[in-house]
Amino acid sequence: MENFRYLKPATLEDAISGKSEYGSRANFLLGGTDLLIAMDKGVVLPDAVIDLKGISELKYLEERDGAIYIGAAVTWTELLESELIKKYVPALWEAADLVASVGVRNTATLIGNICNAVPSLEGGAPLYVRNAVVFLEGKSGKREVVIQDFFTGVKRTVLGDDEMVTGLKIPVEAKFGEVYIKMGRYEGEDLAQAGVSVYVDGDNNYRIALSAVAITPVRAAKAEEFLKGKKLNPELAAEAAELALEAIAPISDIRSSKEYRIHMCRIMVKRGLAACVSRMETGLPALSTRLI
Amino acid sequence: MNHILKFNLNGDPVEVTVKSNEKLLDVLRDKLGAVSVKFGCGVAECGACTVLIDGLSVRSCITFAVEVEGKNVVTLEGLQADGPTKIQKAFIKHNAFQCGFCAPGFIVSATELISKNPSPSEEEMRHALAGNLCRCTGYQNIVNAMNEVAEDNRKGDK
Ligand SMILES: Cc1cc2nc3c(=O)[nH]c(=O)nc-3n(C[C@H](O)[C@H](O)[C@H](O)COP(=O)(O)OP(=O)(O)OC[C@H]3O[C@@H](n4cnc5c(N)ncnc54)[C@H](O)[C@@H]3O)c2cc1C
Numbered sequence A: 001m002e003n004f005r006y007l008k009p010a011t012l013e014d015a016i017s018g019k020s021e022y023g024s025r026a027n028f029l030l031g032g033t034d035l036l037i038a039m040d041k042g043v044v045l046p047d048a049v050i051d052l053k054g055i056s057e058l059k060y061l062e063e064r065d066g067a068i069y070i071g072a073a074v075t076w077t078e079l080l081e082s083e084l085i086k087k088y089v090p091a092l093w094e095a096a097d098l099v100a101s102v103g104v105r106n107t108a109t110l111i112g113n114i115c116n117a118v119p120s121l122e123g124g125a126p127l128y129v130r131n132a133v134v135f136l137e138g139k140s141g142k143r144e145v146v147i148q149d150f151f152t153g154v155k156r157t158v159l160g161d162d163e164m165v166t167g168l169k170i171p172v173e174a175k176f177g178e179v180y181i182k183m184g185r186y187e188g189e190d191l192a193q194a195g196v197s198v199y200v201d202g203d204n205n206y207r208i209a210l211s212a213v214a215i216t217p218v219r220a221a222k223a224e225e226f227l228k229g230k231k232l233n234p235e236l237a238a239e240a241a242e243l244a245l246e247a248i249a250p251i252s253d254i255r256s257s258k259e260y261r262i263h264m265c266r267i268m269v270k271r272g273l274a275a276c277v278s279r280m281e282t283g284l285p286a287l288s289t290r291l292i
Numbered sequence B: 001m002n003h004i005l006k007f008n009l010n011g012d013p014v015e016v017t018v019k020s021n022e023k024l025l026d027v028l029r030d031k032l033g034a035v036s037v038k039f040g041c042g043v044a045e046c047g048a049c050t051v052l053i054d055g056l057s058v059r060s061c062i063t064f065a066v067e068v069e070g071k072n073v074v075t076l077e078g079l080q081a082d083g084p085t086k087i088q089k090a091f092i093k094h095n096a097f098q099c100g101f102c103a104p105g106f107i108v109s110a111t112e113l114i115s116k117n118p119s120p121s122e123e124e125m126r127h128a129l130a131g132n133l134c135r136c137t138g139y140q141n142i143v144n145a146m147n148e149v150a151e152d153n154r155k156g157d158k
């Protein structure tokens, strides 16, 4: 790995001015669990690395004004240990529990996960079903982008060269059930072969998101429209699962064949629908119950 | 870029000159003599390089040394400074290592687990240690050792 300039600013302002100075030749550093591996492989060769872990403004995790706010420096372990996340964003909690291993989760962050923007990212589907809003800040000021508009392709986002993600917010819902299901080969280090999040609210509005089966996470709009206002039963769930498959375009790779991904997405959407309805109505199945 | 890095290693303040691109793993092994920390995969998948940073287990193979400025880093050398720990004794009793290469990482990770959850269920310990790989034991003896630690801590609570 080439040597580089290591900067550890104490304020957001300094971090942004450092980034504007170097532009695309600098990378922000949170947990480094994606960045260091890319640097080792020589895929990313920054002249400067800007460590954000010294910035206290990025270290918030709180409920305020009807939303849960998560700062960039919050790790997956901190999300897992948060009662707010468990109660108000349980699908994200379930995703956190499935990211890599304890030793990775202790430093890796949700924000690093979305900024890295691989299709299999664990943070994608749970944020999609909640219409999370991402906070961006750069030299020319702040802007907010809804998560569905944040990703533009494989490892691509709307972030400008001088911009960083400072955090995100997830609206708090009164009556709802949600779930995240990961298909992986084994526990401890494997990326998802496919991921599905399903959400339902008290008026039978459904939201379905799938990851690792297209260049970015996707919402299954047709399936959601089909189910809207209907009380779920197994036949409806089966039909919705077929419609959900129209939203995806999986590839075959080392982790799974295209056919297997499609087959499993059908099953995961069906079971996810049943699970989130039952969670809303009864509180069961408990979090992290194995659904596949 | 060179840095004069200062942090606490196993309770003692250390000062060492490092380049920005040096990994904590290499600095611990090659410059500070903490050779319990192993290079297994170099890409955060095996857990052999696990150390505690401010009490949390971290993979030193994907941590830049400069990131630990001012922090408390603990390796197996620090954990066993006063002789084998309870976890190590249980590992020895249950033959929980064969070649031993994975053992420092396992013991550091297990130490963190027990500090947060003194008597984990078997499912909880398998989940918490899933990121540590062992090529020799097949894991059962490691689980047996950890079950004994958990059981003992459970009794201690009563
Ligand atoms: C062994 C292993 C297993 C893994 N398993 C999983 C898994 O199961 N599921 C999963 O989803 N991921 C997994 N990952 C990938 C990785 O751990 C996650 O994506 C993690 O959440 C990344 O967070 P980080 O804080 O480490 O990001 P970093 O590596 O610090 O940053 C990631 C990228 O985002 C940029 N960046 C960082 N912060 C900002 C910011 N504030 N604004 C703009 N850009 C920024 C960085 O420059 C870098 O390009 C795994 C990685 C490893 C090494």
Ligand code: FES
Residues within 6 Å of the ligand: B038, B039, B040, B041, B042, B043, B044, B045, B046, B047, B048, B049, B050, B059, B060, B061, B062
């Ligand atoms: S050497 Fe660090 S996890 Fe394998």
Ligand code: FES
Residues within 6 Å of the ligand: B096, B097, B098, B099, B100, B101, B102, B103, B133, B134, B135, B136, B137
């Ligand atoms: S004892 Fe040999 S790798 Fe675990």
